[in-house]
Ligand SMILES: Nc1nc2c(ncn2[C@@H]2O[C@H](COP(=O)(O)OP(=O)(O)O)[C@@H](O)[C@H]2O)c(=O)[nH]1
């Protein structure tokens with residue numbers, strides 16, 4: 001009887017999303033995991049999203065780590081890097097400095113914290129091309145991707161939901177080169193990741209918060225609670 005509930009365990013994959021503040025990271029994650037584009041801008045401190053997907057006949061449980069691009073959150077962001085399979089580093093096509101910061105800032109931070117992790121470069125807000133403002137072209141983005149040795153270059157618009165699923169599907173492909181952890185049998189590293197999550201919350205309490213981030217705080221704790229419930233449920237079934 002118990003066997004009729006059994007299904008293959010998902011493989012755990014952690015992806016960290018980096019890029020300048022307001023380049024569109026949270027909107028991208030919202031469209032991918034919840035299916036809607038948030039109309040109100042709320043600066044992120046940190047937030048984790050869990051999303052299940054299928055690739056090559058495997059079930060993947062994606063743990064997607066949203067980060068704050070602002071410098072005052074450097075110490076907090078540094079705690080997101082442990083145990084990462086792939087990093088999606090983003091820029092907005094209407095913001096030239098967000099592209100400059102890819103090599104000037106983000107790649108340096110990746111080298112310091114998790115050298116050797118595969119990087120996927122993602123251009124965001126591509127719907128703004130063709131308007132009055134001069135935007136970064138596909139060729140300029142691609143040239144940056146080759147300068148930083150990115151595994152892939154992808155373009156999308158969260159607002160119009162174009163290229164979003166494709167960007168995550170491409171990132172997932174590169175997670176298969178990294179070490180695997182089956183959910184339900186946490187390795188030392190995933191326990192470390194949980195400790196790191198607690199540490200992020202501690203640090204979070206001593207940084208000055210921008211206004212209107214209160215609501216976002218409750219969501220990660222809800223997910224952590226849900227995940228642990230889910231974990232115990234699967235252990236019970238197996
Ligand atoms: N036109 C357009 N605006 C976007 C898009 N994605 C995000 N934005 C806007 O850019 C601002 C910052 O977005 P957000 O996702 O919070 O950026 P984050 O700080 O990198 O997480 C918000 O006002 C969003 O509405 C997009 O695909 N197209």
Ligand SMILES: [Mg+2]
Pocket residue numbers: 022025026027042043044066067068
């Ligand atoms: Mg954000």
